[in-house]
Amino acid sequence: xxxxxxxxxxxxxxxxxxxxxxxxxxxxxxxxxxxxxxxxxxxxxxxxxxxxxxxxxxxxxxxxxxxxxxxxxxxxxxxxxxxxxxxxxxxxxxxxxxxxxxxxxxxxxxxxxxxxxxxxxxxxxxxxxxxxxxxxxxxxxxxxxxxxxxxxxxxxxxxxxxxxxxxxxxxxxxxxxxxxxxxxxxxxxxxxxxxxxxxxxxxxxxxxxxxxxxxxxxxxxxxxxxxxxxxxxxxxxxxxxxxxxxxxxxxxxxxxxxxxxxxxxxxxxxxxxxxxxxxxxxxxxxxxxxxxxxxxxxxxxxxxxxxxxxxxxxxxxxxxxxxxxxxxxxxxxxxxxxxxxxxxxxxxxxxxxxxxxxxxxxxxxxxxxxxxxxxxxxxxxxxxxxxxxxxxxxxxxxxxxxxxxxxxxxxxxxxxxxxxxxxxxxxxxxxxxxxxxxxxxxxxxxxxxxxxxxxxxxxxxxxxxxxxxxxxxxxxxxxxxxxxxxxxxxxxxxxxxxxxxxxxxxxxxxxxxxxxxxxxxxxxxxxxxxxxxxxxxxxxxxxxxxxxxxxxxxxxxxxxxxxxx
Amino acid sequence: xxxxxxxxxxxxxxxxxxxxxxxxxxxxxxxxxxxxxxxxxxxxxxxxxxxxxxxxxxxxxxxxxxxxxxxxxxxxxxxxxxxxxxxxxxxxxxxxxxxxxxxxxxxxxxx
Numbered sequence: 001x002x003x004x005x006x007x008x009x010x011x012x013x014x015x016x017x018x019x020x021x022x023x024x025x026x027x028x029x030x031x032x033x034x035x036x037x038x039x040x041x042x043x044x045x046x047x048x049x050x051x052x053x054x055x056x057x058x059x060x061x062x063x064x065x066x067x068x069x070x071x072x073x074x075x076x077x078x079x080x081x082x083x084x085x086x087x088x089x090x091x092x093x094x095x096x097x098x099x100x101x102x103x104x105x106x107x108x109x110x111x112x113x114x115x116x117x118x119x120x121x122x123x124x125x126x127x128x129x130x131x132x133x134x135x136x137x138x139x140x141x142x143x144x145x146x147x148x149x150x151x152x153x154x155x156x157x158x159x160x161x162x163x164x165x166x167x168x169x170x171x172x173x174x175x176x177x178x179x180x181x182x183x184x185x186x187x188x189x190x191x192x193x194x195x196x197x198x199x200x201x202x203x204x205x206x207x208x209x210x211x212x213x214x215x216x217x218x219x220x221x222x223x224x225x226x227x228x229x230x231x232x233x234x235x236x237x238x239x240x241x242x243x244x245x246x247x248x249x250x251x252x253x254x255x256x257x258x259x260x261x262x263x264x265x266x267x268x269x270x271x272x273x274x275x276x277x278x279x280x281x282x283x284x285x286x287x288x289x290x291x292x293x294x295x296x297x298x299x300x301x302x303x304x305x306x307x308x309x310x311x312x313x314x315x316x317x318x319x320x321x322x323x324x325x326x327x328x329x330x331x332x333x334x335x336x337x338x339x340x341x342x343x344x345x346x347x348x349x350x351x352x353x354x355x356x357x358x359x360x361x362x363x364x365x366x367x368x369x370x371x372x373x374x375x376x377x378x379x380x381x382x383x384x385x386x387x388x389x390x391x392x393x394x395x396x397x398x399x400x401x402x403x404x405x406x407x408x409x410x411x412x413x414x415x416x417x418x419x420x421x422x423x424x425x426x427x428x429x430x431x432x433x434x435x436x437x438x439x440x441x442x443x444x445x446x447x448x449x450x451x452x453x454x455x456x457x458x459x460x461x462x463x464x465x466x467x468x469x470x471x472x473x474x475x476x477x478x479x480x481x482x483x484x485x486x487x488x489x490x491x492x493x494x495x496x497x498x499x500x501x502x503x504x505x506x507x508x509x510x511x512x513x514x515x516x517x518x519x520x521x522x523x524x525x526x527x528x529x530x531x532x533x534x535x536x537x538x539x540x541x542x543x544x545x546x547x548x549x550x551x552x553x554x555x556x557x558x559x560x561x562x563x564x565x
Numbered sequence: 566x567x568x569x570x571x572x573x574x575x576x577x578x579x580x581x582x583x584x585x586x587x588x589x590x591x592x593x594x595x596x597x598x599x600x601x602x603x604x605x606x607x608x609x610x611x612x613x614x615x616x617x618x619x620x621x622x623x624x625x626x627x628x629x630x631x632x633x634x635x636x637x638x639x640x641x642x643x644x645x646x647x648x649x650x651x652x653x654x655x656x657x658x659x660x661x662x663x664x665x666x667x668x669x670x671x672x673x674x675x676x
Contacts (some may be wrong), residue, residue: 457580
């Protein structure tokens with residue numbers, strides 16, 4: 001097992017090393033600085049059986065720290081051919097290779113750069129790792145003049161550098177917000193990872209979930225009976241806590257709505273509490289829905305690998321919607337699923353014309369924003385329910401939580417979902433404070449472990465990359481006694497839990513619908529509830545004189561309920 | 566690939582010390598793993614290991630901690646059905662440490 005340094009050691013280590021953020025200039029040119037793989041700075045390589053099962057190239061036993069990566073003969077040509085194909089196929093990639101003027105606006109916007117001070121973590125330089133090959137191998141000036149024209153040749157050193165730094169980019173796109181040209185840096189990382197896939201330079205934490213999803217329908221590898229049994233077990237807990245009995249429909253043909261969420265919501269802490277919240281919500285409004293044991297994953301680790309795999313995994317959701325004959329799809333609290341659905345699904349597997357334009361059966365609201373994908377985000381769905389006064393809520397049941405909101409990169413920057421979750425949150429809790437404005441909304445800081453980097457052996461890099469986010473969390477904890485970081489992403493729920501445990505002990509992490517579930521008031525439920533969905537958090541309640549009435553929905557303000565301006 | 570010596574037989578383990586081939590598991594191997602982590606396996610530890618192995622047999626995945634806690638509580642009494650009890654037995658985390666001893670793979674994805 002790789003040992004993770006303690007916070008103090010990590011901080012000291014950061015202070016000892018030369019750091020560009022403090023003005024330390026590197027001694028040699030970046031092109032002459034080779035990468036060094038030390039335990040804690042890379043993810044384990046993909047296991048051969050995983051690549052074999054998926055038909056990916058070059059399955060073998062190896063590790064990034066090995067001198068010999070056991071690449072096939074002619075691997076350089078394979079990469080260059082792949083490079084050329086992608087330049088032709090994706091206009092955006094060609095454009096991003098050509099237009100960067102290296103202004104540096106992105107340089108200090110990356111959480112990995114801020115947390116490490118490593119120059120190659122400046123987005124401009126990270127992209128340059130690929131751009132230099134573009135110039136050196138495909139552009140006349142670069143081919144002739146080499147490094148003088150910013151070009152170089154594809155070598156094993158370059159490949160190792162790609163592996164290191166394109167697995168220190170979480171495709172969060174914070175840098176893109178600041179790029180005057182709007183270069184989508186995430187797509188450069190996507191291309192680099194695709195090209196690495198061509199020669200078998202993959203990490204296991206991405207490829208095993210992909211393989212699991214391909215085999216069993218979800219990243220965790222839950223087989224249908226395990227998936228069902230897990231959710232039924234959660235229903236038992238719900239009944240024990242709330243007195244509300246729920247029978248979840250699975251693979252039900254003719255249901256109106258197919259509900260898909262990350263499998264971690266069915267099986268991992270604290271995602272399961274979010275699942276309990278969804279189930280309580282659906283019960284509360286009497287929704288005609290079904291879950292599926294085939295499309296049992298909202299996430300798409302294929303998008304961290306290559307576009308063909310992303311397309312394959314995304315197609316499952318629509319194949320199942322078609323098979324079951326539902327009208328539309330409701331999607332749960334996932335991050336990158338929404339990047340895929342919102343920005344790629346339409347031209348990959350869409351438009352999903354066999355489905356209907358999503359319309360809330362409870363409020364009649366038509367979600368015309370989902371006209372092509374036919375998939376609605378649950379935060380939009382719930383916000384609409386609250387706006388129409390369809391939920392009976394008692395936010396005081398969340399009074400033991402003093403919340404703040406983490407905008408997950410993919411839902412915030414990838415689909416502009418900024419107001420809806422805040423509106424829901426402020427209707428189900430009484431205590432809410434925003435983190436500083438340059439760390440939220442479009443400028444939100446990544447958890448530091450997205451895009452399939454959320455593996456234990458990578459903890460050192462993750463904790464460095466998550467430092468800017470943790471800092472903002474610590475700020476609201478110290479200033480406003482915040483004790484709960486809420487978000488709408490399953491990777492976040494897992495990774496932020498590790499992050500705050502490391503940097504901000506005492507902070508907890510939750511999904512949005514866990515808090516909705518706590519606040520929902522049912523007819524004939526156990527009242528007062530003795531505990532929240534986590535069971536170990538007893539309510540500090542007073543016996544109410546009468547049943548609480550549904551409260552009028554609070555209006556979401558720009559700054560948030562009692563938020564900082 | 567790293568191996569562990571079990572009475573002369575070389576058994577493969579992965580980078581994190583988890584068993585590669587589940588059929589290689591023996592009680593002796595669990596003892597060896599426990600010794601590496603400086604834990605002496607008592608009857609209470611074995612209850613958890615046996616539960617994990619039964620669960621895996623049925624579902625092909627290690628149970629989530631909530632189910633583990635609930636099931637241990639059901640079969641072995643309420644006083645054992647809590648996270649604290651399991652952490653006392655397995656300080657490095659029941660999900661990771663106990664699963665390793667039981668020969669199960671670790672879960673992947675958004676976890």
